[in-house]
Amino acid sequence: MQMLDDISEGEIEHDDLSIARALEEDIIFGRLAPGTRLTEDTLLARFHVTRHFARQAIVQLEAMGIVVRERNKGATVRSLTPRQVQEIYDVRELLQRQAALWIPLPAPDELIAELTVLHEEHGRHVESGYLRGVHETNDRFHLTLFGACGNSHLVQSIELYMRLSLPVRANSMSSKESLQISHEHHRLMIDMLKGRDNWVLAQLCVDHLQPSKKRYLAYVSEN
Numbered sequence: 001m002q003m004l005d006d007i008s009e010g011e012i013e014h015d016d017l018s019i020a021r022a023l024e025e026d027i028i029f030g031r032l033a034p035g036t037r038l039t040e041d042t043l044l045a046r047f048h049v050t051r052h053f054a055r056q057a058i059v060q061l062e063a064m065g066i067v068v069r070e071r072n073k074g075a076t077v078r079s080l081t082p083r084q085v086q087e088i089y090d091v092r093e094l095l096q097r098q099a100a101l102w103i104p105l106p107a108p109d110e111l112i113a114e115l116t117v118l119h120e121e122h123g124r125h126v127e128s129g130y131l132r133g134v135h136e137t138n139d140r141f142h143l144t145l146f147g148a149c150g151n152s153h154l155v156q157s158i159e160l161y162m163r164l165s166l167p168v169r170a171n172s173m174s175s176k177e178s179l180q181i182s183h184e185h186h187r188l189m190i191d192m193l194k195g196r197d198n199w200v201l202a203q204l205c206v207d208h209l210q211p212s213k214k215r216y217l218a219y220v221s222e223n
Helices: 016-028 040-047 051-064 082-102 109-128 131-147 152-164 166-170 176-193 198-207 210-222
Strands: 067-070 074-077
Touching: 016 040, 016 051, 016 131, 016 166, 040 051, 051 067, 051 074, 082 131, 082 152, 082 166, 082 198, 082 210, 109 131, 109 176, 131 152, 131 176, 152 166, 166 210, 176 198, 176 210
Parallel strands: none
Antiparallel strands: 067 074
């Protein structure tokens, strides 16, 4: 099991929000593997903050669904069993398929333009290897896309399950090939928004989820 103090820190962070963001980034980019222990003492040593800020950072990460706390074990980076992965992705598929079916087609030019800008930004980050930018523009792309379904509660549920699946999605961040495939899927989604076939768009939104799920399940089986 990896320990948090294996990760070096170049900058001093000063509050719980910045600590949580730094740790979230480490988890997203695979620097903190599933199962890694997060202790208050190692956070104090790394970030030079009070115990209160260290504790609150762990609470925030737990609320985001990427850290779990257990009695007598403390906090660890969330890991998922194959069954949990399948159940989470079953729900993600249902939610995203329904949202895609409810998007009025052809989509408005304003939506196409907004998604195109995000797509181009995402592509620049993929090529430059700026993973924080890849992660953030990917999430903005999908929430903007599914926001067009007109049901805010459905979109909130999609966002929740995006967070719950973060350990799975993070596993693909280290592969530029996987990121390029995801980027190409985004382009196809934009093209489909210009047409009239919601079912084809919905199937692509489901297919788009499969590569990261398969990579994570392969990773779990090997470890």
